[in-house]
Amino acid sequence: MNQNPYLPELATLVEVIEETPNIKTFRVVLDDEEKMRNFTFRPGQVGQLSVFGVGESTFVINSSPTRMDYLQFSVMRVGEVTTRLHQLQAGDKVGVRAPLGNGFPVEDMRGKNIVFIGGGIGMAPLRTLFLYMLDNRADFGDITLLYGARTPVDMTYKAELPEWLGRSDVRTVLTVDAEYPGWEHRVGLIPNVLLDLAPSPENAVAVTCGPPIMIKFTLQALKKLGFEDDQIITTLEKRMKCGVGLCGRCNIGTKYVCVDGPVFTYAQLKALPSEL
Amino acid sequence: MDRFLAASQLTALADDLAQTGPVLAPIAEGGSVVFRWYRPGMRIELSRMASTSPKAATFPQTEPLLAVRREGEAKTPTVEATLPPRSRTVVLGCRPCGARGKEIFGPVFLGGVHDPYFARRREDALFMAVVCTRPETTCFCTSVGGGPADTVGVDVLLIPVEGGFVARSVTAAGEKVLAHALFAEAGARSAEADAVIAKANAAMPPQDDFRTAPEKLLARFDDKDFWERQSAKCISCGACTYMCPTCYCFNITDDDLGLESRRIRTWDNCMSYLFTLEGSGHNPRPTKAHRLKNRVSHKFSYYPTIHSGTIACCGCGRCIKHCPVGVDIRAIVRAAQEYGG
Numbered sequence: 001m002n003q004n005p006y007l008p009e010l011a012t013l014v015e016v017i018e019e020t021p022n023i024k025t026f027r028v029v030l031d032d033e034e035k036m037r038n039f040t041f042r043p044g045q046v047g048q049l050s051v052f053g054v055g056e057s058t059f060v061i062n063s064s065p066t067r068m069d070y071l072q073f074s075v076m077r078v079g080e081v082t083t084r085l086h087q088l089q090a091g092d093k094v095g096v097r098a099p100l101g102n103g104f105p106v107e108d109m110r111g112k113n114i115v116f117i118g119g120g121i122g123m124a125p126l127r128t129l130f131l132y133m134l135d136n137r138a139d140f141g142d143i144t145l146l147y148g149a150r151t152p153v154d155m156t157y158k159a160e161l162p163e164w165l166g167r168s169d170v171r172t173v174l175t176v177d178a179e180y181p182g183w184e185h186r187v188g189l190i191p192n193v194l195l196d197l198a199p200s201p202e203n204a205v206a207v208t209c210g211p212p213i214m215i216k217f218t219l220q221a222l223k224k225l226g227f228e229d230d231q232i233i234t235t236l237e238k239r240m241k242c243g244v245g246l247c248g249r250c251n252i253g254t255k256y257v258c259v260d261g262p263v264f265t266y267a268q269l270k271a272l273p274s275e276l
Numbered sequence: 277m278d279r280f281l282a283a284s285q286l287t288a289l290a291d292d293l294a295q296t297g298p299v300l301a302p303i304a305e306g307g308s309v310v311f312r313w314y315r316p317g318m319r320i321e322l323s324r325m326a327s328t329s330p331k332a333a334t335f336p337q338t339e340p341l342l343a344v345r346r347e348g349e350a351k352t353p354t355v356e357a358t359l360p361p362r363s364r365t366v367v368l369g370c371r372p373c374g375a376r377g378k379e380i381f382g383p384v385f386l387g388g389v390h391d392p393y394f395a396r397r398r399e400d401a402l403f404m405a406v407v408c409t410r411p412e413t414t415c416f417c418t419s420v421g422g423g424p425a426d427t428v429g430v431d432v433l434l435i436p437v438e439g440g441f442v443a444r445s446v447t448a449a450g451e452k453v454l455a456h457a458l459f460a461e462a463g464a465r466s467a468e469a470d471a472v473i474a475k476a477n478a479a480m481p482p483q484d485d486f487r488t489a490p491e492k493l494l495a496r497f498d499d500k501d502f503w504e505r506q507s508a509k510c511i512s513c514g515a516c517t518y519m520c521p522t523c524y525c526f527n528i529t530d531d532d533l534g535l536e537s538r539r540i541r542t543w544d545n546c547m548s549y550l551f552t553l554e555g556s557g558h559n560p561r562p563t564k565a566h567r568l569k570n571r572v573s574h575k576f577s578y579y580p581t582i583h584s585g586t587i588a589c590c591g592c593g594r595c596i597k598h599c600p601v602g603v604d605i606r607a608i609v610r611a612a613q614e615y616g617g
């Protein structure tokens with residue numbers, strides 16, 4: 001590769017969706033039509049979004065490679081770049097460096113029953129794989145989606161939830177931490193609801209992403225249900241900058257999350273030094 | 277090829293080289309010696325190793341990556357890569373360890389991903405290194421594959437002899453420089469130079485054997501007590517990272533200048549809490565023990581594991597000498613190697 005790895009593609013925001021009080025979804029199209037047409041990626045790969053003059057940050061591409069009208073990123077407002085991103089509107093220009101990282105091992109997941117367990121903004125990386133599987137429905141077995149947020153207000157992709165809930169070929173379960181006026185779905189922490197749903201580990205793969213504390217208890221719940229380490233897949237958040245394995249901040253021992261990840265099986269993570 | 281440079285001609289050489297491209301040289305400033313971009317009138321000091329490293333020649337502390345311009349009201353900015361201008365850059369008078377230091381970048385910056393900024397600077401840099409005749413107590417280049425007259429990454433070796441230096445070319449680019457009129461016949465001084473090198477090699481203290489360091493450090497990974505003891509003195513100041521010729525971690529930030537902005541990269545410091553702080557508030561390296569562990573292990577375990585045994589350290593000892601509290605990276609690696617017998 002002899003291109004400049006730091007040079008972003010110019011892109012236009014075609015749509016901005018307000019998901020929650022602190023999460024917005026951005027739909028982005030590369031300005032170079034040919035590059036947009038030829039753009040390919042694997043579910044789970046990430047991109048760096050630039051707000052010129054402010055900086056660049058890493059977000060998972062949460063649209064599916066099967067739906068290439070735009071690339072979608074959902075951004076939680078936590079600091080400088082994300083705050084400025086939230087101020088942008090449709091028509092504004094951003095920079096995109098993508099795709100980066102490894103993505104989900106979709107080939108290995110063919111024919112398996114899939115259990116998605118997402119918490120909060122952690123639903124973003126699951127969405128891309130979930131949509132990919134819906135668009136290749138025959139390639140996969142039973143699909144369960146367990147998605148939780150603190151309150152209904154904190155749920156992303158609200159506009160899509162009715163469709164997901166209504167589909168007969170997936171089982172979608174939503175949960176929030178505590179009772180909330182008008183909430184008709186489950187109430188309870190994700191790991192507890194998971195134990196209650198008790199998906200079978202037989203020929204199954206669990207894919208989970210969420211805040212560290214949720215991951216910790218979800219892993220315990222999955223173990224209790226009989227899932228082995230190599231049947232659990234997660235995607236990590238580490239602080240990143242370059243995204244191409246040079247700047248040196250995202251390593252766990254000899255592995256660089258930006259290049260060797262962000263997707264790992266729990267078995268792979270266990271083989272690494274414990275520095276999560 | 278051997279030539280001779282009289283000590284009295286060193287300044288003239290620097291003046292002349294500086295006419296055709298940047299020259300980075302160790303300059304006496306107050307009580308210290310630091311690498312500066314040479315300007316006529318500066319005093320080059322070769323008798324002591326500079327406090328700073330010559331890393332800036334191939335990896336400046338700050339460098340622009342991109343320039344972004346917005347013309348008038350136009351929404352669409354233009355984004356351009358700001359590659360360094362092509363011109364020969366001479367590092368005049370570093371030590372062999374300093375020249376070797378930049379070689380650690382190669383497998384990372386010119387491996388799977390090609391960093392065009394480093395590539396260009398590396399290609400355009402010419403290293404004229406002075407043989408070390410008197411090792412300091414903090415020197416350990418021979419323990420990491422180098423030596424006082426090591427030629428790895430060196431284009432011209434300057435060997436101190438009576439009245440000046442024997443300039444010995446190592447590369448073709450180095451040989452070209454020696455065609456300069458200020459260099460004279462080396463003659464019998466070549467033999468004197470050989471003797472100086474032999475003496476310099478003999479003067480080095482016994483070397484450490486760090487071959488078992490990669491697995492021994494990894495074996496201590498979860499040993500919190502060990503790392504807390506090793507980092508007890510550390511104050512997380514990060515001086516070690518800024519002095520180091522091989523540290524290559526960097527940050528990327530935007531510099532907004534109104535109608536124009538620049539994306540720049542700067543040396544970063546893995547000893548800082550902020551280096552790995554995540555958006556969720558979680559930090560995988562929350563204490564100085566975690567961070568020192570990563571710095572030492574990167575150099576002596578992770579990097580050698582990935583890059584066929586090469587230790588990511590040139591043994592210059594700057595991190596030991598300039599550490600305000602006397603943390604000694606050699607001692608930490610030895611402690612891990614000797615752990616449990």
Ligand SMILES: Cc1cc2nc3c(=O)[nH]c(=O)nc-3n(C[C@H](O)[C@H](O)[C@H](O)COP(=O)(O)OP(=O)(O)OC[C@H]3O[C@@H](n4cnc5c(N)ncnc54)[C@H](O)[C@@H]3O)c2cc1C
Nearest residue numbers: 057058059060075076079080081082238239240553554555
């Ligand atoms: C593989 C990966 C995928 C991600 N996907 C998403 C996603 O889909 N949606 C989303 O909202 N966020 C995602 N993140 C997190 C996102 O990158 C950070 O929240 C963002 O970079 C913060 O930028 P900022 O300039 O607003 O924050 P800053 O002003 O720089 O800092 C605010 C806080 O964010 C932390 N932070 C800064 N930069 C990063 C960084 N690059 N990575 C992690 N933490 C950082 C700081 O330590 C600080 O705690 C992902 C991170 C990674 C590594």
Ligand code: FES
Nearest residue numbers: 241243247248258
């Ligand atoms: S983000 Fe730079 S090395 Fe991974």
